[in-house]
Amino acid sequence: MKKQIQKIIGLLTISSLLFVSCETVDFGDENLNPNSVSKANTGALITGAMRNIPDLVSNVNPLLLVQHVSEITYNEDSCYETTQWNFDGWYTGPLMDLQTVINLNTTNPKAYSSSGSAGMQMGVAHLLQVFMYQKMTDAWGAIPYSQALKGVDELKPQFDDQKDIYMGMFAQIDAALGMLDGGGLSGDYMFNGSADAWKKFGNTMKMVMALRLADVDAATAQSKFLEAHNNGVIGSGGDIHYPYTDADANDSPWEDRFSTRDDFAASDVMFAHLYNGGVNIDPRVHVFMKPVVTAAGSLENGAKVAVDYQVVDGLIYGGMPYGVLTPGILQSWVSYLPDSVIKTSAATAGGMLFSYAQVALSYAEAAYRGWSVPGTAQAWYEAGINASMSQWGVASADAATYVSGVAAASMETIATEKWKALYMQSGEAWAEHRRLDFPNLARATDWLTGTGIPVRLGYGATTASANKDNHDAAVAKVPGYSQDSKVWWDTK
Numbered sequence: 001m002k003k004q005i006q007k008i009i010g011l012l013t014i015s016s017l018l019f020v021s022c023e024t025v026d027f028g029d030e031n032l033n034p035n036s037v038s039k040a041n042t043g044a045l046i047t048g049a050m051r052n053i054p055d056l057v058s059n060v061n062p063l064l065l066v067q068h069v070s071e072i073t074y075n076e077d078s079c080y081e082t083t084q085w086n087f088d089g090w091y092t093g094p095l096m097d098l099q100t101v102i103n104l105n106t107t108n109p110k111a112y113s114s115s116g117s118a119g120m121q122m123g124v125a126h127l128l129q130v131f132m133y134q135k136m137t138d139a140w141g142a143i144p145y146s147q148a149l150k151g152v153d154e155l156k157p158q159f160d161d162q163k164d165i166y167m168g169m170f171a172q173i174d175a176a177l178g179m180l181d182g183g184g185l186s187g188d189y190m191f192n193g194s195a196d197a198w199k200k201f202g203n204t205m206k207m208v209m210a211l212r213l214a215d216v217d218a219a220t221a222q223s224k225f226l227e228a229h230n231n232g233v234i235g236s237g238g239d240i241h242y243p244y245t246d247a248d249a250n251d252s253p254w255e256d257r258f259s260t261r262d263d264f265a266a267s268d269v270m271f272a273h274l275y276n277g278g279v280n281i282d283p284r285v286h287v288f289m290k291p292v293v294t295a296a297g298s299l300e301n302g303a304k305v306a307v308d309y310q311v312v313d314g315l316i317y318g319g320m321p322y323g324v325l326t327p328g329i330l331q332s333w334v335s336y337l338p339d340s341v342i343k344t345s346a347a348t349a350g351g352m353l354f355s356y357a358q359v360a361l362s363y364a365e366a367a368y369r370g371w372s373v374p375g376t377a378q379a380w381y382e383a384g385i386n387a388s389m390s391q392w393g394v395a396s397a398d399a400a401t402y403v404s405g406v407a408a409a410s411m412e413t414i415a416t417e418k419w420k421a422l423y424m425q426s427g428e429a430w431a432e433h434r435r436l437d438f439p440n441l442a443r444a445t446d447w448l449t450g451t452g453i454p455v456r457l458g459y460g461a462t463t464a465s466a467n468k469d470n471h472d473a474a475v476a477k478v479p480g481y482s483q484d485s486k487v488w489w490d491t492k
Contacts, residue, residue, distance in 0.1 A: 042101045043115035043187030049094035049128055050190060051250065053242050056135045057353055058253045060264070062430035065454055067441050068423055070267040070320035072331050078323045079444045080453075083483050086460030087136055091148060095132060098125040099149040116193060117183025123195075124185060126176035127202045130169045131353075134209060137165045138431045139457045141487040142474040144467075156467045159474035162488035163217075169209065170224055177202050177231070189243060201240060204233040204354045208428070211362055212435060214369065215491045222371045225362075229373060233359055239391060242351035252351060254342045262331040265289075268308060271319030271335065273420065273439060275310050280405035283398040284389065288423055289335035291315040297333035304328045305445070323444020340392065341424055355391055357421040358428070360384035364414045381409035381417065388421035412438045434490045454483035455490060 063069050064078040071078045102125050104111070109118035137143050145165045147157035160168070177199055185193035191201070207228035213221035234240060244252045257263065266289035274285040295316050297307030304327045307318040320334040321327055352358075361384035368377035382403050389399035407413050415438035422429035433441070434455050443452045458481075464471045475481045 039111065040100060040104060041115065041187075042104055042112045042121055043185070045097040045101050045187075046115075046121070046124060046128075046185070047187040047189065049097045049125075050188075052090075052094040052132070053353070054244075054253050054351065056132065057242055057351055057426055057428075058424070059426045060257070062139075062426045063424065066419070066429045066433050067267050067269040067322050068429060069264045069270075069337065070322045070334075072263055072265055072320055072327075072329065072334070074263060075323065075325050075327065075446075076448070079325055079446050079448045080450055080483065081448045083449050083454070084458040084460045085139075086462045087140060087143065088460075088462055088466065090132060090136060091144065095129060096149055098129050101125040115187060116185035117181055119179040119181035120183050120185040120193065120195065120198075123176040123179035123181075124188065124198055126172050126179070127198060127205070130172050130176070130202075131205060133165065133169060134205070135427045137162050138212070138427065138487065140459065141456055141478065141485075144470075156470060158470045159467075161477070166209065166213065166489075170206065173202050173206050173209075200232055200234050200238065201354070203228045203231045204240070204359060207233050207359065207362060208354065211365065212431070212489045214365070215435065216489045218369075222366075222369075225366055225371060226373070234354060234356055235359075236356050236387065239355045240353045241355075242353060244351055252343070254337070258337075258342050262336070265320035265331065265334045265336050267322045268319030269322050269441065270420075270423070271310075271317060272308070273416070275312065275317070278310070280402060281312055282420070283394045283402055284392055284420065284423075285312055285317060286315075287338060287340055287392040287394060289317060289319070290338050292318050292335055293332040294330075295333070297329050301333075302328045303333070307334055321445070323446060325446040352391075352425050355387070355421070355425075357384050357388035357391055358418070358425075360387050361414055361418040361421060364409055365411070365418075368409060368411060368414060377409040377414070381414055382406075384414075384421060385417055388417075391421075392423075411436070415439070434486070435492075437492050450483045452484060455486050456483060458483055 060069075061077060061082075064071065076082070102122050105118040105121050112118070112121065115121055133143075133145060137145075141162050142159040143165065144157035145160040145168055147154045147160075150157070180195040180198050180202075182195040191197035207225055210221050210224035210228060213224070244250060270288060271285070274282040274288065276282065292307075292309065295307075295309045295318065297303045297309070297318060299306050305321040305324050307321065307329065309316055309318040311317075317335050318333070320329065360380050363373055363375065364377045364380035364384055366373045367375060367380055385403050385406065386396075386399050389402070390396075406417075415432075415436035418436070419429065419433055419439055422432060441453060459471055459475070478485045
């Protein structure tokens with residue numbers, strides 16, 4: 001995300017200069033190239049916006065905060081060194097591209113019908129906007145929403161409270177679902193213009209959003225959850241993942257991260273929960289991480305913190321100690337990330353937007369809360385675990401053995417299994433852990449800032465300076481604003 005934002009900050013500066021210099025000058029058609037495209041290709045704008053999704057679903061920083069993975073050598077991020085992050089690039093890039101699709105199809109739909117029906121174009125653009133906005137508000141809290149994307153009509157939009165953003169996003173989803181008329185959509189490499197697939201996407205997103213509100217507005221949470229259920233979410237086998245390809249422009253970010261360096265490994269925290277003290281060991285251990293090459297991570301060999309090695313099915317595993325500066329541990333001494341995460345050819349498991357395991361465990365929580373959903377919390381809990389096992393290719397017999405030995409469904413056990421099932425789902429894993437607070441995670445051993453695991457991102461310097469008054473007003477509403485200040489829906 002950081003690289004994308006840095007690139008687009010420069011574009012924002014250039015575009016602002018262009019607005020100033022050209023605002024009152026009309027050169028007519030004098031400098032138009034008659035052979036160039038003279039109007040926007042709305043299908044291409046949708047394609048371009050989709051290309052940003054990997055920055056949301058495969059981002060490293062949230063995975064470090066939720067302790068799914070550990071850094072091996074350069075451990076500053078897992079020790080919370082960076083506290084401020086800019087979000088400006090999302091507004092000047094994909095969000096604005098999607099808004100352009102909406103605006104053009106609102107004012108002159110016939111002119112852009114070559115990219116599909118106006119309903120499909122606008123419906124998908126709205127759903128993709130909500131997907132991006134939700135990830136952003138869950139990370140920063142208050143962000144521009146109601147006044148955003150208005151171009152020169154509103155260059156300094158207000159930061160809306162997160163509660164208002166969520167209510168706006170629910171309305172935006174409902175409106176989008178009503179637009180999806182099945183009239184075709186070019187540029188849609190996720191669902192090939194299928195209105196039914198996009199409706200399941202929108203309803204699943206609505207269900208996930210509804211649960212965020214469970215502890216802060218239970219009535220709205222239940223109502224929206226049941227709306228999503230009644231209108232149809234993804235079912236077994238319906239996982240929605242980003243369609244990575246082998247092309248460099250669209251391959252898995254994890255493959256690029258490991259093309260020249262070996263910076264990340266499975267964390268000792270994740271391994272400890274999978275190993276479970278040797279009792280009913282979770283078989284996902286074999287697919288979440290690789291066996292170690294050399295079990296030499298000892299203090300005698302220069303490790304600052306010794307690696308905890310355990311034997312599982314005759315193989316030696318050891319998670320990378322989390323949050324330790326200058327750990328003195330070689331990559332070959334710890335359990336590396338598997339090809340199912342790193343390689344594009346297998347990255348459907350690592351590029352997940354919404355999984356059936358996530359949905360089933362959401363139903364388990366809803367049932368446990370007493371909401372009017374079909375099935376019991378225990379049945380959905382076990383279905384969620386089995387779905388995660390299937391997602392990662394665990395043999396059904398091994399999955400059944402594990403499920404037969406798990407503790408009964410409770411908020412803690414459901415949340416802990418969800419934390420594992422959201423392995424490598426980046427921002428979603430971080431958000432759900434902040435909301436549910438299980439499993440109990442300790443802050444980094446060598447933390448550099450704050451008082452605990454960060455529960456929000458701080459606004460970046462560019463964000464603060466470019467829209468200072470609205471930034472300052474948003475910060476003033478949060479007592480003690482910092483990475484330790486919880487977002488609206490995080491009440492515990």
